[in-house]
Amino acid sequence: xxxxxxxxxxxxxxxxxxxxxxxxxxxxxxxxxxxxxxxxxxxxxxxxxxxxxxxxxxxxxxxxxxxxxxxxxx
Amino acid sequence: xxxxxxxxxxxxxxxxxxxxxxxxxxxxxxxxxxxxxxxxxxxxxxxxxxxxxxxxxxxxxxxxxxxxxxxxxxxxxxxxxxxxxxxxxxxxxxxxxxxxxxxxxxxxxxxxxxxxxxxxxxxxxxxxxxxxxxxxxxxxxxxxxxxxxxxxxxxxxxxxxxxxxxxxxxxxxxxxxxxxxxxxxxxxxxxxxxxxxxxxxxxxxxxxxxxxxxxxxxxxxxxxxxxxxxxxxxxxxxxxxxxxxxxxxxxxxxxxxxxxxxxxxxxxxxxxxxxxxxxxxxxxxxxxxxxxxxxxxxxxxxxxxxxxxxxxxxxxxxxxxxxxxxxxxxxxxxxxxxxxxxxxxxxxxxxxxxxxxxxxxxxxxxxxxxxxxxxxxxxxxxxxxxxxxxxxxxxxxxxxxxxxxxxxxxxxxxxxxxxxxxxxxxxxxxxxxxxxxxxxxxxxxxxxxxxxxxxxxxxxxxxxxxxxxxxxxxxxxxxxxxxxxxxxxxxxxxxxxxxxxxxxxxxxxxxxxxxxxxxxxxxxxxxxxxxxxxxxxxxxxxxxxxxxxxxxxxxxxxxxxxxxxxxxxxxxxxxxxxxxxxxxx
Numbered sequence: 001x002x003x004x005x006x007x008x009x010x011x012x013x014x015x016x017x018x019x020x021x022x023x024x025x026x027x028x029x030x031x032x033x034x035x036x037x038x039x040x041x042x043x044x045x046x047x048x049x050x051x052x053x054x055x056x057x058x059x060x061x062x063x064x065x066x067x068x069x070x071x072x073x074x
Numbered sequence: 075x076x077x078x079x080x081x082x083x084x085x086x087x088x089x090x091x092x093x094x095x096x097x098x099x100x101x102x103x104x105x106x107x108x109x110x111x112x113x114x115x116x117x118x119x120x121x122x123x124x125x126x127x128x129x130x131x132x133x134x135x136x137x138x139x140x141x142x143x144x145x146x147x148x149x150x151x152x153x154x155x156x157x158x159x160x161x162x163x164x165x166x167x168x169x170x171x172x173x174x175x176x177x178x179x180x181x182x183x184x185x186x187x188x189x190x191x192x193x194x195x196x197x198x199x200x201x202x203x204x205x206x207x208x209x210x211x212x213x214x215x216x217x218x219x220x221x222x223x224x225x226x227x228x229x230x231x232x233x234x235x236x237x238x239x240x241x242x243x244x245x246x247x248x249x250x251x252x253x254x255x256x257x258x259x260x261x262x263x264x265x266x267x268x269x270x271x272x273x274x275x276x277x278x279x280x281x282x283x284x285x286x287x288x289x290x291x292x293x294x295x296x297x298x299x300x301x302x303x304x305x306x307x308x309x310x311x312x313x314x315x316x317x318x319x320x321x322x323x324x325x326x327x328x329x330x331x332x333x334x335x336x337x338x339x340x341x342x343x344x345x346x347x348x349x350x351x352x353x354x355x356x357x358x359x360x361x362x363x364x365x366x367x368x369x370x371x372x373x374x375x376x377x378x379x380x381x382x383x384x385x386x387x388x389x390x391x392x393x394x395x396x397x398x399x400x401x402x403x404x405x406x407x408x409x410x411x412x413x414x415x416x417x418x419x420x421x422x423x424x425x426x427x428x429x430x431x432x433x434x435x436x437x438x439x440x441x442x443x444x445x446x447x448x449x450x451x452x453x454x455x456x457x458x459x460x461x462x463x464x465x466x467x468x469x470x471x472x473x474x475x476x477x478x479x480x481x482x483x484x485x486x487x488x489x490x491x492x493x494x495x496x497x498x499x500x501x502x503x504x505x506x507x508x509x510x511x512x513x514x515x516x517x518x519x520x521x522x523x524x525x526x527x528x529x530x531x532x533x534x535x536x537x538x539x540x541x542x543x544x545x546x547x548x549x550x551x552x553x554x555x556x557x558x559x560x561x562x563x564x565x566x567x568x569x570x571x572x573x574x575x576x577x578x579x580x581x582x583x584x585x586x587x588x589x590x591x592x593x594x595x596x597x598x599x600x601x602x603x604x605x606x607x608x609x610x611x612x613x614x615x616x617x618x619x620x621x622x623x624x625x626x627x628x629x630x631x632x633x634x635x636x637x638x639x640x641x642x643x644x645x646x647x648x649x650x651x652x653x654x655x656x657x658x659x
Contacts, residue, residue: 024439024506026264027147029180033265042299046406047415047505049297053179053275054208056297058402060414060504 005048005059005067008038014069025067028057035072078160084127085164088138091247092161094188095172096181097144098510100200103230103519104172105141124433125157133248137167143436146180146508147264148187153436168194168247173225175205175212176511178279182271185221190262196246197225198239203232204511209284217278231516293512296399306403309396317383318465318476324379325466333375341366354551362596363547365540372463372592373539380462385527388426393515393523397422398507405505411488412495414505417447424451426458426527428620432627442500445628449494452616452624452636453643454487456587459535463591464608471604479608486613486647535586538618542585546578546593555581569649570610571656572603579611586617602655610648615640 002017016034019025029052030036039049039056047058059067084090095101105111109128126141142161143154150156171188173181189195199214218225224242228235296302345351345360360366391397397419405415417438424431428451438444456464468475495502549555558581559566559574566577576594583590590611599607615621615637624633 022503022506023147023149023151024503027145027149027151028506028508029183029268031265031268034268039294040298042403042406044406045409046299047402049402049509053272054177054210055180056509058405058415058505058507058509060405060409060506062409063504063506 002068002070005036005038005050005064005069006041006061008048008069008071010038010040013037013072013074015072016067016069018068020063020066022063025059025063029053029055030057030059030067036069077157081125081157081160082164084138084140085161085166089135090166090168091137091139091243092166092169092193093139093141093172094158094169095144095200096146096174096177096184097508099144099172099174099181100230101141101144101172104170104198104200105139106522107230107233107236108139124436125161133244135248137247139170140166145184147184149264152439162188162191162193166193168196170243171195171197171223172230173197173199175199175202175210175227176208178205178212178217179268179271179275182221182274183267185223186267186270187262189221189223194246195223196239196243197221197223198228198230198235199225200228200230202227202234203229204513207284207287208290208511209282211280211282213278213280217274220274220277231519289512289514293395293399293509296396296512297402297509299403302399303403306400309391309400313387313391316387317380318469321380321383321462321465322469324383325375329375329379333370337370337374338367357551358544358547361547361551363543363550365543365547368546368592369540369543372543372588373535376466376592376595377459377462377535377588380465381458381531382528384426384458384461385524385531388422389520389524389527390515391422393513393520395510395512398509402505402507402509409504411491412502413443413446413450413491414502416505416507417443420447421451421455424455424457425461428452428455428457428616429623431455432620432623436627439503439506440501442495442498443502445500445632446491446494446498446502448624448628449498449636450487450491452620453494453613453640454483454490456483456612457616459531460587460591460611463588463595464611467591467595468604468608471601475601475605475608478605479612482609482651483612534619538586539589542582542589545585546582549578549581565645565649569652570606570645571649571652572599572607573597576607579607580614583611583614584618587611587614590614602652602659606648606652609651610644613640613644613647615644 005014008014014036016030016032016036018032019030025031034052036050036052039051041048045061047060048064049056049058093101093105105126105128108130111126111128125143127138129136129138131137140161142158145155145158148155148159150159169188171185173185185197199212205212214225214227224246226235226239226242228239296305341360345356345366351359358364401415401418404418408415408418420431420434423434431451432448435444435447438447464479465476468479555578559577562577562580563574566572567574575597579590579593582593591608594604594607621633621637624636
């Protein structure tokens with residue numbers, strides 16, 4: 001089931017299915033097929049913090065909503 | 075653009091070694107090691123956004139090392155990346171690439187992009203201490219084989235591994251075949267690069283099962299909205315508290331008595347009693363606005379304590395990695411007023427000085443964001459010299475006025491951000507920001523940075539400040555000030571409600587920001603007058619060096635607009651407050 005990155009659950013791992021063409025995302029390692037672990041959500045329209053390998057990255061809500069992911073069952 | 079030509083010439087006329095790597099891997103420390111040119115480094119992405127160059131010798135050959143701004147990739151998605159590509163395309167003779175041991179995957183990916191340009195590369199594997207703390211062990215030999223490049227492990231801030239690095243650089247770069255044209259494979263597939271990087275990383279990294287330490291745990295806690303926000307607010311309050319409180323104490327206990335009881339009387343004795351200087355010269359030297367009186371009073375007793383403490387506190391925030399965490403926690407608020415959380419780092423930087431903050435906006439992903447943030451800084455963010463003067467002015471009357479001014483500053487900031495993001499065309503992209511590891515600031519680089527900033531404050535502040543002081547005494551002595559005061563009296567006294575001599579603040583404030591406050595100190599103002607004066611100063615134009623940077627980073631039109639815009643805004647808002655409050659008292 002595809003959901004957007006903002007509607008994910010903390011602690012789960014997701015695989016990116018589709019996302020806007022955005023250099024800043026690709027250059028930090030978010031691209032279709034990449035696995036991301038969702039670390040935390042910030043309330044009141046804040047960003048989503050994810051980890052990719054050993055990098056922690058925060059993505060603003062508006063952009064996170066445009067990134068489609070599906071859960072990876074470990 | 076002249077910068078492009080400058081770079082082309084630089085690359086043609088020198089044997090150049092590019093220093094490259096992702097943001098925040100400690101490139102600047104390597105740069106200082108080789109060129110002895112001091113660069114400021116911090117623990118967040120994008121401390122060096124312009125390039126720096128310095129000369130050094132390797133095995134008898136003269137080289138120029140270029141500190142290229144750190145980038146995550148080479149896809150020209152912001153000005154820093156464009157600059158990095160420009161350097162690579164102009165035939166560098168060699169590259170010193172800094173890999174991040176704590177984020178091997180990301181740095182291998184960038185390395186592969188750089189390697190594509192077919193230059194002679196030497197790698198330093200930096201931040202080995204952080205990787206170790208995280209329980210990672212890296213097989214350097216295997217990594218070197220996989221990447222087909224010499225690699226030396228380093229902990230740059232402690233100078234570990236530098237000897238081996240020096241030797242390797244010497245042997246590799248001394249037999250360079252200079253200026254050999256090479257072919258570049260274009261159009262790399264980013265996805266493919268990430269795949270290769272992951273494969274290599276998995277091969278060379280093993281985990282020791284080391285438990286996360288206190289810092290990592292605290293870092294993770296700060297990332298959670300709760301208790302993250304609470305910690306962030308506590309950190310901010312504590313920082314302001316230290317700067318204002320300890321600054322006040324330092325001023326009252328040490329610096330004020332030093333200036334009033336020792337330094338100024340000393341010069342009074344010399345000039346008046348010993349040398350018997352009098353008349354205009356006497357006044358210029360030691361009169362009410364004399365160089366040897368207010369030169370010390372203003373710089374040492376008024377501003378220095380706050381600058382000193384701010385630089386200490388801020389260097390800690392920078393080096394620890396707390397700044398991006400604070401930025402993230404406030405992203406939602408920032409998006410609501412039309413900017414994104416990432417710009418908060420540059421805005422916080424501007425509380426120190428607007429010049430590096432405006433240059434720092436080069437990492438902004440869109441033109442609009444650069445312009446909005448820079449303008450916002452010019453209109454509403456006071457630099458620490460100015461804040462110091464404001465704290466001195468208001469704090470002597472009541473701490474309540476300082477709090478009121480902070481609140482007014484916040485409201486004006488929000489309003490300006492909303493207006494600017496509405497009227498400047500273009501788009502602001504949502505935040506994408508890397509969260510660095512929390513680190514205990516390394517003593518040596520922490521104090522080097524602190525020292526460099528204090529030195530540049532003393533040099534950059536002292537010169538223009540003395541100029542302003544001389545200007546002030548000449549203006550008063552020659553009676554020119556009275557003429558000007560009469561001219562602007564309707565504005566200064568009528569609209570702003572200040573004594574007409576306050577026009578001196580408006581003249582001197584053009585040179586440096588704190589000078590728009592300092593003359594008010596000796597004027598015996600009412601609380602309302604003080605507050606109006608503080609608001610005018612807060613919003614008044616940024617100093618001449620900021621106007622210069624604006625012209626360089628944007629264009630003349632922008633800086634002229636900001637120059638007159640801030641003057642108008644300051645007088646308009648200050649007067650409005652005066653007029654409205656006057657109705658009630």
